[in-house]
Structure formats: C-alpha cells, structure tokens
C-alpha cells in the first residue's frame with residue numbers, strides 16, 4: 001500500500017537520522033481505516049556526536065542511546081510546538097538518565113552516575129536497566145510552548161522503573177494513560193563511527209464510535225495486533241541499525257502485507273537549546289551572594305552546559 005507521503009518519506013529518508021511515523025490498515029486490502037499506529041526512530045550522527053562528547057562508560061552510553069531512541073520515537077506524539085522529555089531516576093549506579101526532543105527534532109541527552117559503581121558493573125556483563133539504575137521511576141513529560149515564549153501547559157505521566165529495558169516503562173505509561181495496547185523495542189550499539197540507536201513503536205488505535213461499515217470486530221482487531229507483534233519481534237537488531245537500509249525499506253520489509261502507510265518523516269539532530277543569553281539571565285536572577293558562592297576566590301564564575309559541554313565564563317562583578 002503506497003501513498004504520496006510514502007514517496008516524500010522515501011526522498012527525505014536520505015538523512016538517516018529521523019523518525020518515520022506510519023500506520024497499518026491490516027491485511028485486507030479494501031480496509032482503509034488505520035488500526036495500528038507506529039513509529040520508527042533511528043539515530044546515527046546525533047547519537048554518535050552526543051555520546052562522543054559525553055564519553056561515558058559503554059554501559060551508560062548504551063542505555064543513554066536507547067533513551068534517545070525512545071524519546072525520539074515518542075516525541076512525534078507532539079501535535080504542537082513544544083518539548084517531549086523522558087527522565088529516569090534510580091537508586092543504582094546510574095542516578096539519572098535524561099533525553100528531550102523538541103517539535104523541531106532537536107535532541108539532547110545526559111546521564112548522571114557513580115563512576116566507581118558503574119566501573120564495577122562494567123566488569124560483570126552487559127547493560128541491563130535494573131542492574132544499572134536500581135529502583136526508581138520514569139517521567140514522561142510534554143511541555144507545550146506558549147506563543148509568547150516559555151511553556152503554557154505541562155502533561156506528565158510517571159511510572160515505576162521496571163523491566164529489562166526502558167521501553168517497558170513506556171508501554172506501562174501508554175497502558176495507564178490511554179488504556180491501549182502498545183509495544184516498543186529499543187536497540188543501541190557502538191560502531192567504528194560511534195554510537196547509534198533505533199526504536200520501533202506500535203500502538204493500537206482507539207476505536208471511534210458511530211456506524212462504520214468497515215468497523216472491525218474486537219476479535220479481528222486482536223488478530224491484526226497479534227500479527228503486528230509477531231512481525232515486530234522478527235525485526236533484527238542488525239537491520240534496525242543498518243545505515244545502508246533506508247527506514248522506509250525496513251518498514252516495507254516488516255509490514256508490507258499489513259496495509260503499510262508511511263507518513264512524512266521527521267529529521268532528528270543533535271542541537272542544544274542553551275545560549276549565552278539564557279545563562280546570563282539565569283545569573284542575573286541570582287542574588288549577589290549566590291553568584292559569589294558560585295565563583296572562585298578571584299571572582300571568576302564558570303557555567304558548563306551539561307548537554308553540549310559548552311563552557312561560559314564570567315566574573316561576579318559583571319552583574
């Protein structure tokens with residue numbers, strides 16, 4: 001099933017770091033109503049440059065890369081200007097995992113962790129969420145931008161940190177908030193050109209009311225969902241992360257018999273929102289005592305951006 005937006009997505013997919021939204025109408029060709037929505041996120045250069053700057057241990061980089069893939073995937077739920085944030089807090093070696101994505105596809109991420117505890121885990125095997133983060137919670141936040149600047153509305157869902165991967169927390173969030181079945185897989189790997197990650201998300205679409213001759217029975221919807229789950233689980237890590245395989249080709253390979261409709265892609269880029277103006281206005285808002293507390297003995301004050309590592313230097317007397 002190919003429509004116009006499929007061609008657009010195909011052309012634009014030359015940039016491999018993007019999110020491709022799509023939907024499935026099911027195996028019956030005459031059916032045109034979307035039954036399942038999906039998104040495929042793949043991050044090559046943004047994951048590589050962000051994690052190269054951070055230079056975290058491999059097990060931390062891996063969960064950070066998966067977090068970015070997940071955030072990119074879910075960020076396309078934004079129907080307005082704003083920011084989508086996923087933040088996990090735990091009591092294990094990794095204390096914080098953070099990624100946010102703007103409606104323009106600007107992505108950022110960082111992790112906070114205990115060096116010694118993480119080094120001990122390095123020796124004992126691969127990165128698994130509960131071993132790295134312990135107990136805690138994950139917050140999914142949507143901040144809608146106000147026309148005048150700043151944020152007008154905040155929507156937030158919080159779930160317990162559980163399951164072997166971050167995706168399990170997202171599935172719980174969708175079940176709690178929308179009562180709809182969802183599934184997501186996240187993968188990440190380090191290559192010669194750096195870290196890369198991908199996420200594939202599928203969700204049942206809520207049945208609308210009214211008399212629809214094409215309205216599906218609960219049983220056939222369940223069948224379609226089951227088929228989609230089987231196809232989703234057949235996706236190999238190697239193909240999800242294969243930069244030579246275009247995202248639309250990958251989706252076609254997986255879902256071509258299930259009424260695949262590909263929608264316009266959204267490019268993703270490594271882009272920080274910090275600026276000298278924002279830092280200066282933050283410093284301006286502090287009391288002189290607070291600025292002196294942040295300064296060294298000569299009055300110099302340094303502000304580092306934890307996302308892009310930009311260092312900005314001031315003197316407490318500048319304000």
Ligand SMILES: [Zn+2]
Pocket residue numbers: 272273274275305306307308309310
């Ligand atoms: Zn920055």
